Every structure is written in C-alpha cells, then in structure tokens.
Amino acid sequence: MSGSLTANGSADGVDEAEDGAATDGDATTAASGADGERYTFDDVSVVMGTYNEEEAIGTVLADVEDVTDGRAEVVCVDGSSDRTPEIAREHGARVIEQEPQGYGVAVREAILAPDRPIVVTTDCDDTYPMEQLPEFLAEINDGADVVSGDRLYHGAKAMPAFNRLGNHAFAAVASLLMGERVHDTTTGMRAYRREVVEEIGWTENTGLSAELLIRPLMRGYDVRERPIAYAERLGDTKLDPIGGGVAIAKSIVTVCLEEQLRRF
Numbered sequence: 001m002s003g004s005l006t007a008n009g010s011a012d013g014v015d016e017a018e019d020g021a022a023t024d025g026d027a028t029t030a031a032s033g034a035d036g037e038r039y040t041f042d043d044v045s046v047v048m049g050t051y052n053e054e055e056a057i058g059t060v061l062a063d064v065e066d067v068t069d070g071r072a073e074v075v076c077v078d079g080s081s082d083r084t085p086e087i088a089r090e091h092g093a094r095v096i097e098q099e100p101q102g103y104g105v106a107v108r109e110a111i112l113a114p115d116r117p118i119v120v121t122t123d124c125d126d127t128y129p130m131e132q133l134p135e136f137l138a139e140i141n142d143g144a145d146v147v148s149g150d151r152l153y154h155g156a157k158a159m160p161a162f163n164r165l166g167n168h169a170f171a172a173v174a175s176l177l178m179g180e181r182v183h184d185t186t187t188g189m190r191a192y193r194r195e196v197v198e199e200i201g202w203t204e205n206t207g208l209s210a211e212l213l214i215r216p217l218m219r220g221y222d223v224r225e226r227p228i229a230y231a232e233r234l235g236d237t238k239l240d241p242i243g244g245g246v247a248i249a250k251s252i253v254t255v256c257l258e259e260q261l262r263r264f
C-alpha cells in the first residue's frame with residue numbers, strides 16, 4: 001500500500017495508522033519496503049549543515065558515534081568561520097566546505113553528497129536526540145520511506161514560545177492544504193530512503209524541511225511521524241524567526257498547491 005501517514009498517536013509513535021489519502025501512486029518503488037532488505041547503520045549517512053556550531057558539534061558527533069558504534073557515515077556541509085570544521089574532522093566526519101547560503105542550500109548538498117541508501121538529517125546544535133536513531137532505522141526497516149521527528153508531541157518546552165506557536169501554525173496550515181494531519185513540518189531530524197529524495201524534485205531553502213515532508217506525503221510515500229525529545233540549543237540560532245517564518249509559510253503554501261495541481 002502506498003500513501004500512508006502513520007501519525008504519532010502514542011508515545012512509541014507507531015500504533016495509530018491514519019489511512020492516508022490514496023494518491024495516484026508515484027511511490028511504487030520505495031514505499032512498500034517489500035524487498036525485505038534490512039538496513040544497519042553501515043547503510044546510514046547522518047548529514048547536517050554546520051554554521052559556527054563549535055559549542056555543539058563535538059557533542060552531536062560523539063553521540064552519533066556512540067549510538068551507531070561508529071558505523072554511520074557523517075557528512076557536514078560547513079560554512080563556518082570558527083573551529084566547527086576542525087572538530088568535525090577530528091570526529092571522522094566528511095566536511096564539505098560551502099559559502100553560507102542558508103539552511104536548505106547546505107542540507108541539499110549534505111543529502112546528495114553521500115551514496116548510502118538511508119540518509120538521516122539533523123541539526124548540529126544538540127537539540128535532536130541521536131539516541132533515537134535506532135528507532136528511526138527500525139521504522140525504515142518496517143517499510144517507512146520517510147521518518148520525521150515530531151518535536152511538538154512531547155511539548156517542545158525547550159523551543160522558544162514564538163517558534164513553538166509558529167510550528168503549530170505551520171502544521172495546521174499544511175494539514176489543511178494537504179487534507180492529511182501532520183504535526184511538525186519543520187523538524188530537522190528525519191530519515192529518508194535515498195530513492196525518495198532522488199525521485200522527487202525539491203527547490204526550497206529555509207522551507208526545505210517542510211518541502212521534504214509534504215512532497216513525499218502527497219505523492220503516496222509511506223511517511224511516518226515519530227515523537228522525539230527536543231533539547232535547548234547550544235550556541236546561537238542561525239534562523240531569523242520572523243523572516244524565516246514568512247519564508248517557511250510561503251514554502252508550505254507553494255509546495256502544497258504545486259502537489260495538488262500535480263494530481264490533475
């Protein structure tokens with residue numbers, strides 16, 4: 001079956017399957033997981049944009065190493081002027097240098113650079129729980145095409161109140177425009193089957209995270225939200241809350257309308 005969103009109906013996030021809108025089914029190759037292939041962390045690339053994150057990067061990369069026994073490949077697309085890239089290399093990460101041009105430009109390169117079959121995105125600010133990586137991989141092995149960390153399920157108390165409100169609003173608008181309930185459209189922590197990100201076209205910068213939830217979902221891929229813990233950021237934010245928020249809202253509307261039109 002294609003076109004399902006498993007929403008986070010419980011703390012383990014896998015039990016409440018809302019039957020998704022059946023689409024005209026672009027998702028024929030990746031959605032079922034029917035080939036029975038089981039992935040391990042040897043098949044996973046953990047990727048991130050890094051921009052002056054020297055306070056956090058050591059912790060984030062040590063966590064990835066611990067949780068995956070050093071088996072996941074790590075790719076950082078870096079625009080820093082501080083010690084971030086040196087620390088990343090000390091932890092064995094592959095560092096790709098790029099002029100800072102925004103979140104989505106960095107994450108696009110980070111997703112496309114490695115060739116392992118599973119790509120996990122995260123931020124490099126120690127907000128996301130790397131200890132939940134095994135759960136994300138388990139969902140992929142259960143047939144998910146995209147696993148999306150839902151920060152709002154547990155309340156996201158570490159998130160600034162303005163951002164939290166904005167994220168609830170983004171999820172409400174996206175749900176309305178898609179006809180399918182989603183809970184956190186702008187999360188930075190996701191796992192993707194590589195075929196999915198290669199098969200859909202994507203264009204957004206600040207709104208990239210929302211785009212990479214909406215397009216797969218509206219094309220019938222098996223997209224699952226999974227509740228995650230969310231911690232206070234180390235270091236300074238790179239996001240302008242107002243300008244960034246407007247850009248994300250525009251991306252959500254544009255991408256939802258494009259995907260609705262694609263169905264005709």
Ligand SMILES: Nc1nc2c(ncn2[C@@H]2O[C@H](COP(=O)(O)OP(=O)(O)OP(=O)(O)O)[C@@H](O)[C@H]2O)c(=O)[nH]1
Binds near residue numbers: 102122237239
């Ligand atoms: N290479 C690169 N990385 C970036 C750029 N902008 C943001 N990043 C990285 O992308 C990730 C997300 O940026 P954040 O500042 O955490 O944005 P956010 O998660 O929306 O906001 P916070 O609430 O502050 O966490 C971080 O790891 C940043 O270092 C950029 O222009 N270039």
Ligand SMILES: [Mg+2]
Binds near residue numbers: 123124125127188233
């Ligand atoms: Mg962040």
